[in-house]
Amino acid sequence: MNKKINILGFGLVAVMALNAPAYAQKKTIVAKKPTATVVKKMEGTIIPNDPDVKIGKLSNGLTYYIRKNAEPKNRAELYLATSIGSLMEDDDQQGLAHFTEHMAFNGTKDFPKNEMINYLQKAGVRFGADLNAYTGFNQTVYQLPIPTDSVLVFKNGFKILANWAGKVIMEGEEIDKERGVIIEEDRQRGKNLQERTSKQLLPLLLNGSRYENRIPIGKIDILQSFTHDKIRNFYKDWYRPNLQAVIAVGDFDVNEVEQLIKASFSELTNPANPRPRLKYDLPDNKEPLVKIITDPEQTHNVAMIMYKQRGVTTKTTADYKRSLMYSMINSMLGARLQEMLQKGDAPFIFAQSNYGPYQGGLVTGINAFQTVVASTSGATLQKAFEAGLAENERISKFGFVAAELEVAKKNILAGNEKQFKEKDKTPSSNFVQQYLNNFLNGTIIPSIDFRYEETQKAIAAISLAEVNALAKTLTTKENQILIIQAPEKDKAGLPTEAQLVASLKSAGSAVTAYVDNSLNKPLLDKKPTAGKILSETKIADIDATQLTLSNGIKVLLKKTDFKNDQIIFSSFSKGGTSLANDSEFKSAQMVGLIAQNGVGEFNPTQLNKLLAGNTGRGGTYIGDLYQGFSGSASPKDLETSFQMLYVYATNPRSDAEIFNKKISDIKVGMANKNADPESVFSDTTQAVLSSYHKRAMPFNLEDLDEVSLDKAFAFYKDRFADASEQTFVIVGAFDMATIKPLIETYIASLPSLNKKQDYIDAGIRAPKGKVSKTVYKGLEDKASVELFIHGDYEFNAENNVHLDALKAALEIKLLERLREKESGVYSPSISLSVEKYPSAHYYFNISFSCSPANVEKLIAASLDEVNKIKVSGVSADDISKFKSEEQRQIELNLRNNNYWLNYITNRLKNGEDLGQLLKDQQRLDGISAESTKAAAQKYLGEDNYIRLVLLPEKK
Template sequence: MKKNLHLLAVGALSLVLVQPAIAQKKAPAKASVAKTTAKPATSTTIPNDPSVRIGKLPNGLVYYIKKNVEPKNRAELYLGNKIGSLMENDDQLGLAHFTEHMAFNGAKDFPKNEIINYLQKAGVRFGADLNAYTGFNQTVYQLPIPTDSAEVFKTGFKILANWAGKVTMDGKEIDNERGVIIEEDRQRGKDAGERIRKQLLPLLLGNSQYAKRLPIGDIQLLQTFTHDKIRNFYKDWYRPNLQSVIAVGDFDVNEVEKLIIANFSGLTNPANERARPYYTIPDNAQPLIKLVTDKEQPYNVAQVIYKQKQGPIKTESDYKLQLTQSLINSMMAARLAEITQKGNAPFLFAQSAYAPYQGGLIWDISALQTVAVAKTGAELQKAIVAAVAENERMAKFGFTAGELETAKKKMEAGVEKQFKEKDKTKSAALVQQYLNNFLIGAAMPSAEYSYELSKKTLQNITLADINTAAKAMVTKTNQIIVVQAPEKEKENLPTEAALLAAIKNARNRVTPYVDNTVNKPLIAQAPKAGTIVNETKNDKIGVTSLTLSNGVKVVLKPTDFKNDQIIFTSFAKGGSSLAKDDDFQSADNANLIAQSGVGDFNPTQLSKYLAGKTASAGAYINDLYQGFSGSASPKDLETAFQLIYAYATNPRKDPEIFNKNISDFKVITANKNSSPTSVFADTVQAVMANYHKRGMPTNLSDIDKINLDKAYAFYKDRFADASGQTFVFVGNFDVEKIKPFITTYLASLPSLNRNENFVDNGVNPPKGKVNKAVKKGLEDKVTVQLVFHDNYTYNAENNVMLDALKASLDIKITERLREKESGVYSPGVSLSVQKYPTAQYFFTISFNCAKANVEKLVNAALEEVNTFKQNGVTAEDLQKFKSEELRQEELSLRENAFWVNYLTNRLKYGENLDQVLGNTARINGVTVEATKAAAQKYLNGDNYIRLVLLPEN
């Protein structure tokens, strides 16, 4: 429930912000809005990282080259363009984004879709790896590529150069792509969020050029523009003096520089260059306000935005200001979280955070954004006023020394961790810094400089600095107030005048904040240690297995993948499957006990206790298992063990927090049927569970059955017997040095030797063919899911075959539905498998489309499935699968998270821990003929579920 509420609030925030930049498969950071703050007159300029080679070709193209060996044999290649939708003419609306699409549809050296085809064969995945996005001011192409193949690596630079100046803009390809762009707009919009945004954007963007140049453009124009319009846009703006090449990875810097010079020196700028325009958002002296309702808007949300003008970090003063603002955000988040936990909290959720400019969609604009979600329209004014009152409390009285100390400890711990990992930093994490240097002139210091500057700056930030900056965030001008609410709440909402007056008077009754901390140890008395009774080693995969005196098993895999990371999880059979039907709702929500804190510490107090420590742990209960999970730095590992022990032996029973969560859950459940996607998701859940009572979506009567005493008792019972627990630890630790923590905190856990197992309660999908349509929604937007499923024999060989079918079918569905039919934007094929309680697989083909195209596209998808059954996977697609799978495995084997999941699953399923050593042989052993037999077996259609969400009319 907590998770659902968090998603609710984040969704509310995003609705009033500018729609993200349009991407092939994903979007970059979101935008802010505008005002003015003073900056120090002079300050030391932050120097660029000397290990980054920065150069400029005679034609104006700038390049950044950085050798970085994580991950090994990989590089991140980016093409950055200071070009976005703000460069469009009135007859080109949407063509900056359309141009980005066309870069993947034919260039001088790579006709049609040959770029994607070539890279997939090299193991680069379209969407997941190969990608691009378009914003107001920039268009960015990203290409992660292997470096251990000289030919592939060199070709990567040729691809970037083709994007930069050699896209062919074939007329037939342009016309084919129109439908894809239209479907992208349908998939991303055609909902309450889009309708609300259209009403709010003129207000939020001040009727500026930003409001007139949304990246998706004008749908009518996209359907009708003549080819010369997009060709002119490409000719005018894709030019080297507005471009940069960024290369970070495991390579020779001198060789890369030669490749850039060879591939990009021939690009030329147009004879009569158009001036690159720059725009901003106007100030507003008086608050701007707008209330918007929509039939499908599920929640009552209000937001106050305090616009400010703040540029990128270039100097040490800029850096200090941004660190100060980050500390303020941390302290404000803690205050609001503390209020939210109370039974009389005036809001379901509230958030107030300053978003400093970091190269987002709207250049040079920052904002303090405060949002509140209320149970009803009648309570919305009270909710937002309470949230704004916290801004006013902050501005009027500032923060306490204790709060600042806690926030500094948290930030210092993060700074230390980042610096310890400097030689293990992924190349992808470095690219954005160099891109921002090119686009907006942001500083790009070395890791060493950043570390020393952070330490020095944090020491020098005083409480007076904090309180001065906090006061400056809450401006009296440049305020924007927006409300989004369900249409049924329209009559209950406050008037604009009443809301303005209430927000203006929010500071009248605020008093200083009182810090609430607990000065007690997490564990009052060290537990009586147990012993290790057995130890075995598997040298093939570097694993040590321990059996403890209380029956607990521990599997240890030390690694050097990260310098400052240890992650862990555990499991024991049982979970909520053991609950009686009458107690199931309480048992299914027993996780609320773990979310209430531990021992004497409520969540806020626990967060303060852990400040400065890099350690976390928590307990979970799911359908089949219960256990613990968390992470820690080596220096704080004992704290993580203490948390495990505390959650197991001293859970917190907090009626106020529990009842607040239940109350919030009721509001969420009561409102969710307003959203078509929520209604469809509930229907899918019900159908896939064959309407079994334990698999149905939660309704209000279910919530009424949730009882604190029963939930607490079930939680206590699930962790009363640790004898069935198996722990997996992976990361930077020494086996001998971790043993004392294991014997003290794990071997001492209570043990009853109940030898439990989970229960199969019969929650299974329906057999045979099922066709279910849901009519919900105002727009011409359809969601389709086609599910092929059955029982099967769960083993490594069958799973690799299923993976091969999934990957290859994904390619074919995309080629058919997107490229050939132009009827969808991003169709997908997903595969999920399970061994327990019964071994089953699920293939799901999913896409969004127009209502008129549903049957055509469903039939096209099924035709591709039938082709698989007749012919198997094509040799070319099988090669792509093998390349992508083996390339991903190279990366996975160097990830702690992979090993935690891998070892946990092998242990859960009673399988050989050495299984991973045979993966390469299994992948390479898949043949075309074998995929044909597999397709006939696993995609036979005997058990086929068709699920469709249709508009109401």
Template sequence: MAEFERAAQFGFTASELEVVKKQSEAANEKANREKDKIASNIFVQAYLKNFMYGAPIVSPDFRYDITKKFLNEITVEEVNATVKKMLGKENLSIVVQAPEKEKASLPTTDQLLAAIRDAGKGLKPYEDNKVNKPLLDKKPLAGKVTNTEKIESIGVTKLTLSNGVVIYLKPTDFKNDQILFTSYAQGGVSLAEDKDFMAVNYAGNIPGDGIGDFDNPSLRRLLAGTTASASSYLNELYQGFGGSASPKDLETALQLVYAYATNPRKDPVVFKKNIEEYGIYLQNADDSPENVFNDTVTAVLTSNHLREKKPTMAELNNISLDRSFEFYKNRFADASGQTFVFVGNFDVAAITPLLETYLGGLPANNKAEKFVDRGVRPRSGKNERIVKKGIEDKASVKMFFYNSYNYAPENNIQLSALSDILEFKVLERLREKEGGVYSPNVGVGFEKYPYGNYSLSVSFSCAPANVDKLVNAVLDEIEKIKKTGATADDITKFKAEYRRSLELNMRENNFWLSYLSGKFKNGEDPTSVLNTEERLKQVTEASVKAAADTYLSNANYFKAALVPEK
């Protein structure tokens, strides 16, 4: 409320308005460059709104021109005059939500009204603490391309840089104004010993604190008017970067990559705030039935491994910003293991100098680090957990089948077929025959690292009294597939949907980014997508039966249910 009052009393600054204008202008220009690539569903939605609500249908050119015109005309005086009208206190609602156990300590109505009334006392105008310096003090010392290879069949070029960075480039014409990229290198948080894991557990949050002297508001101001977006990430097995940009802003995005690697920001104020907020969450987490249920599921699927548990309050207080920051810097001190994938509208030769400068200039010491398998595994055998929590007259059920797995394209497609066909069967049985659930879902996941594994899950909501009946119905459908396999119609439907989905995906930059990075990360043949039809031919009624026998054997089976306390 103090910030509302500050805006009402003193208004916004011209520089604040300028930042918002630049952001809007950049979005308007980007939309205009993509006007010949607008998806059909955008037109459909416009026609629907016109028919149903009388909303005008405007052409991309008209929208671009009128947006540009109005943005130019808006003044800070207009904005501030509008703010004073909008931020009045005549129509104001205050809603306070808190755990039942805190009821006695909540503020009274008079206290809340007093807080609103006094929020504007002693305020000063907003100070725009702009950092007047460039993102990078100087350009990095550029590396060089030492090797070039082509993967002609999928239109990919591989560059190896002098510092060991590997780059895969796939130019496309799917979008006029889009370049996407991602990268990975082995290591991640897995390189922290279990005993040190909690102390460095903030390391993955460091990118969210900003870059060097730039906190997040300063960074937003600096980037206003560009489409460049990039950041670093740090997870259990990998560290790397991701981002996007219009072709004209690719250099800015690459500068962000270099800055996140070489000049991260350590912000004690943000750290303290984040830890305090997470501490409040922890204190009340067990009041939520869904939280307790999800924690229970996680405990079984990870054998209650300390790396997968929520920290206790004592452990939270032991998290060290200094140690997390040093761990982060260490993880990005060696770029020699980084593999980048770029997809979008670019010319390989034209962007190569930028790649040599900002990626070839990343520090490297050729440590050749690998991630460490810390032994996180699900509990073996048959497990069951019934969580009695909450008062809502509804049950949530999750069933899991899991085991070790030989990760390979030919096995993956069989497992995907089994999952989709089982969903056909479960949906028909539970929704149409049993009439007991709204939206059953069957999902499957498989990984190659840190060890080959798969997990097939069935989840649904229902009345508490129907849990056992519907679980048995799911198990019955599974047994039918194991005995007789799929029907010819099931196979035809799966193949048709798989082909159509792939056909659409192969015209999307996001698909190719995910597909290529996944293939390279797993050491697989990146051209395997071209052989999809051959693998689909191997999906038969008999192969689905064999997959069900293998992957739904009940050797490792976990049933979890969340039901009301009474």
């Protein structure tokens, strides 16, 4: 069970919480030198660009990056980056940079109205999932993943980029229709605790700078009333080739792509008198800036300290070495805080420290060292805050110890080696992000070979003294920001601003040096007595091999070459928490905490240190109906992952201090969770969908009082006492001769009692008939809607593909109706879930947020679109889109290890034919208007219909 902590000050702050992912990412700024501490410049050599990327510039100033990369095959990632965003807006244009991004999809010279989206969907490109864009303070970025095996489609991809770059039409009617969509985007992402908090934080975090007055979503009154010329002028002024870049990475010929770029973009021109592209700063503060924010919907007491510093753009090998040192510091300090969190007397329930971009990159060029803590109450927040500050002071006074640095180095080297081994399997999207950052922020783009060699060299050269010296620079005397966020009801017990500043000056005065607690022994004292492989069977349909082991376990092996350095596995057998009796059920539901206690003699901290530099990981899970194992490793570390699954099964760790601390922390979150409207609505949805069955209700404080470590531990041990019915699926770059002995040693040796087990059907079912429930919770003018159409059915591949087709059609129609026609929502979501066990059932879920005034109208519109499909079936156009998208996804899936792991596991769980995918195309070909009409009438009836609505509290 996860704790949900609302921390707006850490990482992505209020602005990011309001606007991500559509708006704020990776900003660009050049600022004056701050008074904060600046790390002494190291000497180094300039890092060269990767020679495999072709970088050029057209005569009109447009930059391009081109790289051939065959992963995934027959695909390319095309991006248009413009180095302008909301900071370029005039006072009467606030929000129009983001509005312009929307308009790029609503009609261009060569693709009027929505023809661009329509064309791409027929080519198998999904709107939202593939085709997308975002706007930030300093940039607007358009992304277009596209197939390359169709010459025309690929060529038209560059035509689309060029249309975005300089040929958006901005029709008045389309502008006016889009106003409501953007206002609803603001409502969906905002109108909540985060927005209220951000309005108080922004003046502090952005401190009177232009950033404060140019939040990308803009001002609602301007969005509702601006005249058409304002947005047309913004596009004319700023969308110009000398501020743009085209990025193309994929499975294509580089020279051909260069010619396509030249042909598509050379005609674009810059204005005769271009407006200057100004750069903006964030001012310093000598005295601490302090803000205490309380809110009725805040669920946790949180305190944060930030030390702003000038960032150094990595250009040289010395800069790169320093960046590795910062990574080590973050890793080592994080490990210390996690170690503290495991103790029963830990002063906080959450703690994290990090050095990196200020507020997740809110203002490029400024970094910050940030520490955030959460406490059990307002009265204990100051103590928790001082404990976090004390850890910062501890590293400043005493630094880290050699053993900690060794762990950090090993982990960096392991990641470096893995990246190097996968260099020819690196996804194109990874390269795109590097080139995008280079264009927008001037960051380096070294080759994988150079990065590998430089990392090896730098890690070997980094000394403990260097790291500790750098750690001393993290906390500064100026540019400090202190923030508290707390529930309104805890206001009286919170520390004052003066007390916070006093804590900042005095905390950590009595700290002592850290003592390392590493356990110097192997995970296993000795290898288990190996079992045997009794039989081996080839499964030709999926090119796999099945082994039957002496303890009854079956292992299905699929060797692939999709990744050079990846092996993944999972297993299952029937049972799960369904077998827990009523007296132990609550404890069984928390059984996942047992694996978090560590294993054998190793607590979690000691285990992480033991595994430093080793990619092998393995563990256990217990779900509702199944229990099993899962893990991953590089081929060289596969034995470690198998050892871990063996020891988690045979020697789990019972640690009362860790277990009880986790339960105590969960209680803190649960005590306030009903203050959060989304939490209340989610709990209501869960309860209604399960017909209020006692075994499916959300956890509450009374349930936690029933949880017992002894019962949870006993249930865990019982579930893994007999592995004879486990079925393992292993996928990846293994060597058959190497893996078989490991399977015999660690899997064939798992305990076996040869019992016949099954799960127990508790009878948890969705309610039959029509159900309607409205929840009144929340302060803002915002509604959330969840509609479910569901029913029993015959679970098979043919029915499932028809359900998929109906879901895809609903996605298209509801986007067109609710967003484009009604302008009533930003992004309606349509999901489909199907299950075979314990009872075959399907669920269509339509969800969206909107104005409370529009709830009834939009629900009626949604059901109207459902009814149209029932009357006429899915249109030929939409069937074509569905088939294209499915075919493209199948192509990608067949080259993906995770897909194969899930595909094989699910077929085995459901007792289906493993060769089912061989008939995927045949089933797709069977989709027609008539077949979807019949399916819609069968599956989209309103006999079983659930309507759930969240409305603000009545006043």
